[in-house]
Amino acid sequence: MPGPSADNDLAQLLEWFSEEGADLPWRRTRNRWRVLISEVMLQATPVERVLPYYTAWIGRWPTPADLADEPLGEVLAAWQGLGYPRRARNLHAAAGAIVAEGWPKAARLTDLPGVGPYTAAALRCFADEEDILPVDTNVARVLARRFPDGWPGAGDDAWAAGQAFMDLGRLWCRARAPRCDEGCPLRDGCPAADAGTVIDLTPARARQGRFEGSLRQRRGHLLRELAGGAEPEISRDPDAAASLLEDGLAQRRGDHLVRAS
Numbered sequence: 463m464p465g466p467s468a469d470n471d472l473a474q475l476l477e478w479f480s481e482e483g484a485d486l487p488w489r490r491t492r493n494r495w496r497v498l499i500s501e502v503m504l505q506a507t508p509v510e511r512v513l514p515y516y517t518a519w520i521g522r523w524p525t526p527a528d529l530a531d532e533p534l535g536e537v538l539a540a541w542q543g544l545g546y547p548r549r550a551r552n553l554h555a556a557a558g559a560i561v562a563e564g565w566p567k568a569a570r571l572t573d574l575p576g577v578g579p580y581t582a583a584a585l586r587c588f589a590d591e592e593d594i595l596p597v598d599t600n601v602a603r604v605l606a607r608r609f610p611d612g613w614p615g616a617g618d619d620a621w622a623a624g625q626a627f628m629d630l631g632r633l634w635c636r637a638r639a640p641r642c643d644e645g646c647p648l649r650d651g652c653p654a655a656d657a658g659t660v661i662d663l664t665p666a667r668a669r670q671g672r673f674e675g676s677l678r679q680r681r682g683h684l685l686r687e688l689a690g691g692a693e694p695e696i697s698r699d700p701d702a703a704a705s706l707l708e709d710g711l712a713q714r715r716g717d718h719l720v721r722a723s
């Protein structure tokens with residue numbers, strides 16, 4: 463049962479969000495499909511880069527059936543520039559599954575391709591308005607610093623609280639440069655800021671290898687060519703080509719790669 467201090471924290475969070483929360487297009491819908499598209503795009507790409515892609519995608523494929531009808535190669539071409547194209551392939555596969563079976567029950571959302579526990583929680587909170595806090599890297603950091611005893615829930619305000627956490631982690635309670643004393647809306651009563659342990663309470667992130675010259679970069683080169691209509695020779699980069707074929711992101715025609723169908 464949340465106590466007075468938790469009530470006060472929630473009230474602070476909601477008041478700040480109602481006045482200063484970012485106005486983002488996926489916050490103007492409770493449609494599961496739109497929320498899924500936004501969440502998958504946001505998984506590894508900053509908000510500013512996602513915005514034009516999100517608008518284009520929901521305009522072009524407003525329902526799962528629209529996306530499922532599209533050849534995968536077209537979908538991957540429209541994903542160009544967002545990175546981690548397996549996400550587009552998974553969205554395409556999820557659209558097909560939804561068309562075939564309907565949306566899974568809330569507890570089975572992780573049955574959809576590419577939907578892990580975080581994305582399932584995001585669908586339940588941001589589309590269905592269940593009192594579930596989706597915990598990504600940013601939110602985990604805010605919890606560790608500001609709510610070390612856990613988040614007590616937000617009842618009917620779960621949607622707004624979840625969105626507020628997203629903004630708080632992105633804009634204020636940042637990993638390396640937290641803005642505790644620059645106006646953080648939850649500075650009052652923050653145990654980490656009071657104790658001077660904010661940076662110590664930053665969960666470690668998985669280290670990423672170098673991008674330059676990496677397999678990921680070389681796969682990206684080939685995918686860009688495919689999106690532009692070219693059919694690159696496999697012998698030019700056999701490892702990257704094999705990796706795309708293995709992931710179902712391209713097909714083979716003779717000695718060449720062609721778009722996935």
Ligand code: SF4
Nearest residue numbers: 635642646649652655
């Ligand atoms: S005061 Fe600092 S540590 Fe606490 S929530 Fe705000 S930014 Fe995060």
